[in-house]
Amino acid sequence: MLNALSAFSGATVSYPFDETTRVYKVGGKIFAIVGxxxxxxxxxxxxxxxxxxxxxxxxxxxxxxGYHLSKRHWNTVTLDDSVNDDDLRDWLAHSYDLVFRSLPRASRTEITRVIRDN
Incomplete structure (x- = not known):
């Protein structure tokens, strides 16, 4: 299910903290962190x-x-048997959408253009 993170338009993945913490960004802003x-x-x-x-x-x-994050704006989800795929997919999309919408219009337009042209 977490592979869906890379499928979001303009999403990039990196390991800026250590080799086991994946960080997903859109337009240079973080929308998900995976331990x-x-x-x-x-x-x-x-x-x-x-x-x-x-x-x-x-x-x-x-x-x-959120673990080591703003408690007001971030949640940390433990991926155990109690989390169903539909809920997780919704939470990932919500996070991406919040960050994407916060980007400057020029960045949003560029991400959309690149995706459309490919």
Missing amino acids: DNDDPVRVSVKCDPDIAEELREQHPGTVAP
Whole structure:
């Protein structure tokens, strides 16, 4: 399921912190962080603050405030058996959309143009 992160328009992946922490960006801004060495794997995603709180209440022990991130704007999701693929896909898309929409118009236009031309 996490392979879907690379499929978002203009998404790039890098390892700026260490060799086991994947960082996904769009337009140079982070929208997801994956701890590959975590067992189970954890992914941190950007989230609307109101929705973030709601998800934490609905999924205690699975969705927590962002690990080493702004607790208001980020959730860390533990990918165990309690997380269904549809929910995870929605949370990843929500994170990407929040970050993409925050980019300057010129950046959004360029990302869209490059995708369209390819």
